[in-house]
């Protein structure tokens with residue numbers, strides 16, 4: 001079920017030193033309702049994706065829920081969305097955000113994941129420039145995670161600050177967003193083994 005409420009965004013442009021509203025754009029803001037979950041703050045609204053914090057009601061576990069933004073996603077969007085679940089669901093690695101379930105949600109899916117209190121490195125570094133003392137432990141964690149993934153024959157293919165989370169307090173780092181990741185075939189295993 002989805003509740004819709006009107007959202008009006010007014011943008012201002014500076015004309016002759018006079019700040020006047022020049023563009024009025026009306027869109028639809030959405031309140032998300034997913035059975036079995038209490039939905040909290042929205043943590044991300046991208047062009048394709050919405051991400052919320054929430055609580056799984058059966059055990060009060062804090063979770064993060066990712067959705068496709070469009071009411072009628074294309075087949076390729078759905079396939080990519082499923083891909084991140086398929087690739088990560090059996091991964092038991094502290095460096096990868098745990099995937100709990102893939103729920104049906106309207107004409108699409110909702111991906112339910114671990115909430116370890118992380119924010120993206122993009123957000124983390126935009127607030128404060130990263131110090132060298134911070135940089136090395138973060139870099140070391142990232143290469144260790146990538147090495148572990150490589151041994152599971154998984155290539156993430158979209159490593160960037162927005163897809164790396166960090167907990168501000170513990171400084172623990174975890175990867176997210178396996179939408180375009182690949183799982184190499186068994187025949188490539190030898191190649192992986194030979195390179196290490």
Ligand SMILES: Nc1ncnc2c1ncn2[C@@H]1O[C@H](COP(=O)(O)OP(=O)(O)OP(=O)(O)O)[C@@H](O)[C@H]1O
Nearest residue numbers: 044046047048049051064113114118120162176177
């Ligand atoms: N488990 C999580 N914990 C905390 N924040 C998260 C989590 N998962 C996603 N996010 C936040 O949501 C953002 C978008 O998530 P993700 O990278 O999975 O989406 P996306 O597929 O790249 O979306 P788009 O293509 O619309 O940008 C992340 O950069 C991060 O800020």
Ligand SMILES: [Mg+2]
Nearest residue numbers: 162163176177
């Ligand atoms: Mg991403």
